[in-house]
Amino acid sequence: MASVISLELNELSVDLVEKYVDDLDLRNFRRLFxxxxxxxxxxxxxxxxxxxxxxxxxxxxxxxxxEHGIFRLGDAVDAPYEQVWERVQRELRLSVGAVSPMxxxxxxxxxxxxxxxxxxxxxxxxxxxxxxxxxxxKAAVNSNAEGSFDLRSLIQLAAGASRNLDWxxxxxxxxxxxxxxxxxxxxxxxxxxxxxxxxQTQWLRHRPAYSSLFLNAAAHVQHHYMYNSPYxxxxxxxxxxxxxxxxDPVGDLYQIYDAILGQIFRLCDAHDVRLLVTTGLAQVPNPxxxxxxxxxxxxxxxxxxxxxxxxxxxxxxxxxxxxxxDSTQASAEAARILRSVxxxxxxxxxxxxxxxxxLFVKVAYTREMAPGxxxxxxxxxxxxxxxxxxxxSIENAIHTTYGSFFDCGKAxxxxxxxxxxxxxxxxxxxxxxxxCAPEGVTTETA
Numbered sequence: 001m002a003s004v005i006s007l008e009l010n011e012l013s014v015d016l017v018e019k020y021v022d023d024l025d026l027r028n029f030r031r032l033f034x035x036x037x038x039x040x041x042x043x044x045x046x047x048x049x050x051x052x053x054x055x056x057x058x059x060x061x062x063x064x065x066x067e068h069g070i071f072r073l074g075d076a077v078d079a080p081y082e083q084v085w086e087r088v089q090r091e092l093r094l095s096v097g098a099v100s101p102m103x104x105x106x107x108x109x110x111x112x113x114x115x116x117x118x119x120x121x122x123x124x125x126x127x128x129x130x131x132x133x134x135x136x137x138k139a140a141v142n143s144n145a146e147g148s149f150d151l152r153s154l155i156q157l158a159a160g161a162s163r164n165l166d167w168x169x170x171x172x173x174x175x176x177x178x179x180x181x182x183x184x185x186x187x188x189x190x191x192x193x194x195x196x197x198x199x200q201t202q203w204l205r206h207r208p209a210y211s212s213l214f215l216n217a218a219a220h221v222q223h224h225y226m227y228n229s230p231y232x233x234x235x236x237x238x239x240x241x242x243x244x245x246x247x248d249p250v251g252d253l254y255q256i257y258d259a260i261l262g263q264i265f266r267l268c269d270a271h272d273v274r275l276l277v278t279t280g281l282a283q284v285p286n287p288x289x290x291x292x293x294x295x296x297x298x299x300x301x302x303x304x305x306x307x308x309x310x311x312x313x314x315x316x317x318x319x320x321x322x323x324x325x326d327s328t329q330a331s332a333e334a335a336r337i338l339r340s341v342x343x344x345x346x347x348x349x350x351x352x353x354x355x356x357x358x359l360f361v362k363v364a365y366t367r368e369m370a371p372g373x374x375x376x377x378x379x380x381x382x383x384x385x386x387x388x389x390x391x392x393s394i395e396n397a398i399h400t401t402y403g404s405f406f407d408c409g410k411a412x413x414x415x416x417x418x419x420x421x422x423x424x425x426x427x428x429x430x431x432x433x434x435x436c437a438p439e440g441v442t443t444e445t446a
Contacts, residue, residue: 002435003273005203006212006428007264008059009257010052010102011219012279013397014404019231020254028262029254032277037410041403043281043421050399052219053317055280055421056102060084062425072353072360073316074120076103084425085111085210088432094209099199100137101214112206115198117214118142119316126202133160133198140191142315164198166263176256185225185249188217189256196260200267207271209436210428215260217253222283225249226396234285242394274409274435278424282404283397290366290395292319301388305341305377307334318392319363328357335359341377343367349375349385363389407431 021030043055049065053073061068061081070076085096089109097112098104106114106123114125115134118141124131136157139150165173173190180186192215199213227238229250243249268275295301298313298321307323309330314322325331335352342348343365353360373386405424409431419427 003208003271004210004276004428004432004435005264005268005273006210006276006278007261008056008101008212008214008278008280009218010056010214010216010279011222011281011283011399012257012404013218013222013282013284014279015282016222016226016229016231016250017254020251024251024255024258026254026258028258028265031265032261032406032408035412036275036277036406036408037413038416039405039407040416040418041278041280041405041421041424042418043401043403045401047399050281050401052280052399053103055403056104056214057081058422059278059280059424060101060104062422064420064422070103072322073103073320074314074322077105077120077122079105083107084428085114085212087429088210092209092432092437094432094436095206097202097206097208097211099202099211099213100195100216101212102216112208112211113202121314127163129160129163130198130202131160132156133164133194136160137191137195140187161194161198164201165194166197166200169193169197172259183247183249183252185221186252186256188220189253192217192260193256196263200263203267210432213264215257218257219283221249221253222397223395224393226283226285227394228396232285234287236286236289236396238394238396268408274407274431276408276428276431277404277406279403279405280421281399282402284400286395286398291368292392292395293363293365293369293389294319294392295321295363296388296390298323302334304382304385304388305337306380307337309334321361323359323361325357325359331355331357331359337377341375343375344373366395409435 017029020026044050044065054065054071057068057070057076058064060083063081068081070079083104085098086107088094088096095112099115100117102117103120106125111125113130115130116122118138124134136153139153176186176190195215203211225243226232227236228243228248230248298315302310309325309327310323311326312324316322331354335354338350338352338361341350347365349365351362351364369386369389371386372384374381374383375385
């Protein structure tokens with residue numbers, strides 16, 4: 001029986017990749033562009049909804065934001081909607097697997113393997129090594145801005161990777177690790193290499209009919225460093241303390257992705273697999289200089305501004321975190337306090353979205369935090385508040401509603417076709433039915 005794999009390359013700017021193909025000899029991307037059917041996907045029109053944690057829910061459910069209503073990363077765990085893997089299980093009675101799907105919840109029926117993304121609190125399905133690996137990846141992602149990685153997480157990473165690493169690539173890992181000492185953006189590429197190896201190992205072990213692999217390094221590096229691309233057109237530039245002018249992190253990452261794409265192509269070629277590639281969204285250069293920050297110690301920041309009643313803090317991507325309280329009253333009071341925190345220039349430090357006994361909080365301050373910057377909280381003055389935060393990025397790129405979808409099971413079309421992003425769901429199901437429908441289940445009735 002044939003299989004289908006969905007490779008989810010979050011926010012990969014395909015138009016920019018095309019400019020690098022010849023210069024960097026990205027032969028696997030060239031194969032993708034030349035030998036498959038490409039569609040231009042169109043997501044939400046309201047910019048506030050053009051967020052990956054919203055749009056990947058759309059890809060996985062076939063529902064627009066107006067239908068699924070999931071606005072925050074991690075909220076999918078409470079959603080009642082059937083996801084693509086569950087539809088395949090229910091209608092076609094086929095096995096499924098997934099590694100790191102964004103804002104997806106653990107499946108109701110046990111899959112061959114399921115490793116959640118690092119930000120969504122849901123169950124890991126699989127062997128002990130996957131659970132250890134997930135814990136380590138979660139710790140690595142949430143400590144990336146600080147550049148720290150504790151010993152326990154390192155041990156978990158080593159144990160989890162030991163059963164999933166493609167050991168033939170060990171020299172590549174060592175080389176990337178060495179280069180990442182002065183090119184920190186390569187760490188995201190190392191992590192995606194490990195996720196790709198984990199996916200390949202689990203796929204070969206279980207051979208699911210439908211499976212997916214989500215990778216985020218392209219989104220991360222484009223957001224942080226697009227101004228350094230030789231193909232960037234605009235008036236902005238990154239300061240020397242942030243990245244050297246002669247460095248091109250975007251090109252470095254695209255070379256890593258070309259290698260990963262080649263790895264997936266080889267897996268598909270060897271095992272009669274139809275490959276689908278989705279970006280969800282894409283990115284374009286940011287016309288403004290915007291700074292992003294993340295608390296070094298989320299609970300410590302809350303305590304400093306005088307918030308009580310906290311029962312749990314769950315860091316999410318970049319500037320966001322979820323705070324749980326022992327009562328709705330404590331949550332409402334915390335929201336009031338957070339909204340009152342203002343910097344010396346009068347700008348607010350936080351936004352707080354009230355959800356009963358929890359808050360979804362964002363560090364909303366986007367100017368450069370000068371050393372020693374103080375804040376006011378009502379009539380209180382808190383000196384050196386900036387010391388409680390770590391700089392995450394200068395946001396070089398912003399989201400655009402247009403993405404790309406490739407079907408390697410279809411011949412190229414001379415004209416670029418457009419499709420709503422929500423239609424990727426139905427296209428994926430059709431591909432699984434065409435390749436994998438068991439006897440007695442027709443492609444028309446499935």
